[in-house]
Amino acid sequence: MADKSNSDILYTIVDEAPELASASLLPIIRTFAKAADINVGTKDISLAARIISTFPESLTDAQRQANDLAELGELVKTPAANVIKLPNISASVPQLVAAVTELQSQGYALPDYPEEPGTDEEKAIRARYDGIKGSAVNPVLREGNSDRRAAKAVKNYAQNNPHSMGKWASDSKTKVSSMPGNDFYANEKSATITATQAGDAKIEFVGKDGAVTVLKDGWTLDEGTVADATFMSAKALGAFLAEAITDTKADGTMFSLHMKATMMKVSDPIIFGHAVKAWLAPVFEKFGAELDALGVNPNSGMGDLLDRVAGSAEIMAAIDAVTADRPGMYMVDSDKGITNLHVPSDVIIDASMPAVIRAGGKGWDAAGDKGDTNCVIPDRCYATIYDESINFFKANGALDVTTAGSVANVGLMAQKAEEYGSHPTTFEAPADGTIRIVLANGETLHSHDVETGDIWRSCTAKKAPIENWIELAMDRQRLTGSEAIFWLDANRAHDAQLIEYVEPALEAAGVSDKFQIMAPREATAQSLKTITAGNDSIAITGNVLRDYLTDLFPILELGTSAKMLSIVKLMQGGGLFETGAGGSAPKHVQQLVEENHLRWDSMGEFCALGESLNFLADAQGNAKAGVLGVAAEAATQGILDHNRSPSRKVGEPDNRDSHYWFARYWAEALASQSDDADLAAHFAPMAKALADGEAAILGELAAAQGKPADLGGYFHTDPAKAALVMRPSTTLNAIID
Ligand SMILES: NC(=O)C1=CN([C@@H]2O[C@H](COP(=O)(O)OP(=O)(O)OC[C@H]3O[C@@H](n4cnc5c(N)ncnc54)[C@H](OP(=O)(O)O)[C@@H]3O)[C@@H](O)[C@H]2O)C=CC1
Ligand SMILES: O=C(O)CCC(=O)C(=O)O
Numbered sequence: 167m168a169d170k171s172n173s174d175i176l177y178t179i180v181d182e183a184p185e186l187a188s189a190s191l192l193p194i195i196r197t198f199a200k201a202a203d204i205n206v207g208t209k210d211i212s213l214a215a216r217i218i219s220t221f222p223e224s225l226t227d228a229q230r231q232a233n234d235l236a237e238l239g240e241l242v243k244t245p246a247a248n249v250i251k252l253p254n255i256s257a258s259v260p261q262l263v264a265a266v267t268e269l270q271s272q273g274y275a276l277p278d279y280p281e282e283p284g285t286d287e288e289k290a291i292r293a294r295y296d297g298i299k300g301s302a303v304n305p306v307l308r309e310g311n312s313d314r315r316a317a318k319a320v321k322n323y324a325q326n327n328p329h330s331m332g333k334w335a336s337d338s339k340t341k342v343s344s345m346p347g348n349d350f351y352a353n354e355k356s357a358t359i360t361a362t363q364a365g366d367a368k369i370e371f372v373g374k375d376g377a378v379t380v381l382k383d384g385w386t387l388d389e390g391t392v393a394d395a396t397f398m399s400a401k402a403l404g405a406f407l408a409e410a411i412t413d414t415k416a417d418g419t420m421f422s423l424h425m426k427a428t429m430m431k432v433s434d435p436i437i438f439g440h441a442v443k444a445w446l447a448p449v450f451e452k453f454g455a456e457l458d459a460l461g462v463n464p465n466s467g468m469g470d471l472l473d474r475v476a477g478s479a480e481i482m483a484a485i486d487a488v489t490a491d492r493p494g495m496y497m498v499d500s501d502k503g504i505t506n507l508h509v510p511s512d513v514i515i516d517a518s519m520p521a522v523i524r525a526g527g528k529g530w531d532a533a534g535d536k537g538d539t540n541c542v543i544p545d546r547c548y549a550t551i552y553d554e555s556i557n558f559f560k561a562n563g564a565l566d567v568t569t570a571g572s573v574a575n576v577g578l579m580a581q582k583a584e585e586y587g588s589h590p591t592t593f594e595a596p597a598d599g600t601i602r603i604v605l606a607n608g609e610t611l612h613s614h615d616v617e618t619g620d621i622w623r624s625c626t627a628k629k630a631p632i633e634n635w636i637e638l639a640m641d642r643q644r645l646t647g648s649e650a651i652f653w654l655d656a657n658r659a660h661d662a663q664l665i666e667y668v669e670p671a672l673e674a675a676g677v678s679d680k681f682q683i684m685a686p687r688e689a690t691a692q693s694l695k696t697i698t699a700g701n702d703s704i705a706i707t708g709n710v711l712r713d714y715l716t717d718l719f720p721i722l723e724l725g726t727s728a729k730m731l732s733i734v735k736l737m738q739g740g741g742l743f744e745t746g747a748g749g750s751a752p753k754h755v756q757q758l759v760e761e762n763h764l765r766w767d768s769m770g771e772f773c774a775l776g777e778s779l780n781f782l783a784d785a786q787g788n789a790k791a792g793v794l795g796v797a798a799e800a801a802t803q804g805i806l807d808h809n810r811s812p813s814r815k816v817g818e819p820d821n822r823d824s825h826y827w828f829a830r831y832w833a834e835a836l837a838s839q840s841d842d843a844d845l846a847a848h849f850a851p852m853a854k855a856l857a858d859g860e861a862a863i864l865g866e867l868a869a870a871q872g873k874p875a876d877l878g879g880y881f882h883t884d885p886a887k888a889a890l891v892m893r894p895s896t897t898l899n900a901i902i903d
């Protein structure tokens with residue numbers, strides 16, 4: 167892909183719906199930017215590109231691609247960074263395998279993903295693929311903390327045009343179930359590294375016989391780093407899951423499991439696998455050896471398992487018998503029989519729990535009907551926020567969107583903070599024994615007695631990111647005057663260490679009275695009360711709650727998290743502008759392929775673009791960029807004022823129509839401004855052409871809908887084909903090009 171080393175702004179090439187949208191939007195952005203001498207380059211961080219750049223030796227010269235993610239990862243550590251980051255696929259193993267298979271079918275001689283690596287060569291290939299797995303992009307780019315909120319215009323729009331919300335019945339049986347103990351919450355230990363403790367640390371496993379295995383070394387713990395260790399007991403998890411299945415059946419509700427197997431790419435697929443085993447327990451008991459021989463890995467989900475056992479009538483019959491005896495299961499796609507346990511990446515907690523709550527506590531069952539569900543979230547560190555939300559809405563009814571205030575978020579995420587940085591420091595205990603962190607000075611920092619299969623992990627948060635996060639919170643509170651709550655649980659080991667940072671910093675700044683510190687459950691109740699009363703709150707949270715809350719509150723308040731403003735003020739001075747807070751919406755691609763309608767809403771991209779241009783104006787003293795940025799904000803306002811966002815149904819205006827309107831409002835705003843006469847003169851004819859062409863353009867866009875669309879691939883689409891599909895208006899293209 168065309169990369170210009172002198173790019174002023176870098177726009178990311180990603181996957182699925184947002185990438186399709188880019189095929190239409192990016193040419194518009196580039197044309198507008200060029201008029202102000204702004205170069206918009208691209209960096210390809212799609213799953214396909216990341217696979218391709220990992221195996222250059224297997225590919226031809228023409229097929230090879232540079233490692234754009236690594237380059238971007240370096241760029242974000244410099245003041246020059248100005249990156250617009252769209253959501254990308256964080257691949258589960260089944261998705262990764264599907265992407266490799268597609269690339270192979272396109273002539274890329276990539277190695278297969280070794281499911282069970284035996285030889286050293288296979289192990290090496292597997293390690294390279296594992297680097298691509300899960301959330302392999304965001305943690306690399308997020309060299310700053312997170313400021314996510316709804317822009318005022320977006321919030322006003324939502325209040326005036328309320329989305330539909332499910333009704334909450336006070337006798338709803340929907341609930342959250344979590345382990346009673348022996349989970350990550352219960353077993354957590356935490357300490358802040360002192361000067362004498364700092365240096366190269368190790369994680370070791372000590373067997374019952376005293377033999378020491380190093381699980382991790384070359385691991386530096388700096389002074390001031392908050393370092394945790396905890397584990398979840400596999401036995402306790404198994405017992406809890408069995409109980410939850412029985413309990414769901416007794417309640418007459420659906421079983422649902424909400425995990426983040428993408429971001430927690432080591433721990434959560436294992437927990438997911440335990441759920442698959444618990445669900446099919448009698449089958450695993452009776453056919454354990456056969457399942458092993460067929461290469462079944464429960465962590466990959468029921469879909470993979472069913473494919474592997476399809477040839478055995480006996481096992482299939484046993485599965486059917488168990489299923490008949492189980493409670494109903496929450497479905498991803500009831501038409502296609504895709505269940506919650508099909509693949510670990512279909513039900514992702516940040517999006518799935520808010521969807522259940524927005525629907526009034528309902529999920530979809532196998533018959534395609536809505537019903538109450540037991541939301542199983544094994545670990546208690548953060549499950550309480552959903553439990554409390556459900557309790558609140560049962561007692562008070564659904565949120566009134568027309569009057570509700572807003573919860574913004576300031577999230578600690580820089581430099582792989584907390585759980586989301588724990589990929590290299592999470593282990594499944596190989597046997598009964600002890601896992602411990604040994605510091606550079608020989609001291610043992612934390613130690614846990616574990617049993618085979620227990621999931622042990624260490625998480626860290628560095629000093630500079632923590633201090634920067636507190637500063638950002640103070641800035642946002644000062645600018646808004648809102649209620650501001652640090653969502654920290656004084657009874658949790660890790661949070662207690664953070665509080666040691668927060669309290670003195672607030673005191674030193676003389677603003678202690680402006681902030682509260684509350685455990686997540688209490689903070690949820692308080693924030694819901696605040697927004698119900700029409701007021702705003704700032705949730706100042708760690709990384710996981712940042713992720714959860716920036717879907718939960720927007721989905722309740724705005725109907726979707728796609729419209730969020732998502733700014734990452736990079737610690738070295740650059741800017742990273744994430745678009746929306748949601749994902750890459752695979753369902754949207756399916757709809758486009760079937761009926762050529764793309765319901766992706768680019769509001770997140772519009773908001774990020776305005777911010778990026780304004781940032782460029784400040785950073786480079788580029789006044790024209792500022793004029794473009796202010797006009798982009800006016801265009802965004804125009805989309806909202808005139809209801810130009812995409813609709814969900816084929817035959818109605820879609821993503822492409824919204825881009826036409828964005829271009830038109832943008833050109834009109836530029837033509838009518840008086841800060842820069844050259845830009846006004848440049849855009850006046852374009853504004854006129856776009857207005858004059860309205861009927862022709864909308865007609866051409868509408869005519870494209872209603873039939874299947876060919877993209878030449880799913881993970882690795884053909885850019886020419888995608889451009890044909892996404893730019894069907896020759897009238898519009900003639901104006902833009
Ligand atoms: N920042 C990032 O890079 C992120 C990446 N992801 C990745 O995205 C993929 C899908 O994740 P999933 O959890 O299903 O989340 P998604 O947010 O993609 O999907 C959930 C639902 O959100 C709605 N939605 C999200 N964005 C938009 C948008 N711009 N316009 C309209 N609707 C939108 C859609 O709802 P409806 O169908 O009701 O219209 C969609 O079906 C995964 O690979 C995941 O890892 C996820 C989160 C963030
Ligand atoms: O990186 C990912 O996998 C998802 C990120 C995400 O959901 C978020 O940051 O809100």
Ligand SMILES: [Mg+2]
Binds near residue numbers: 747
């Ligand atoms: Mg998220």
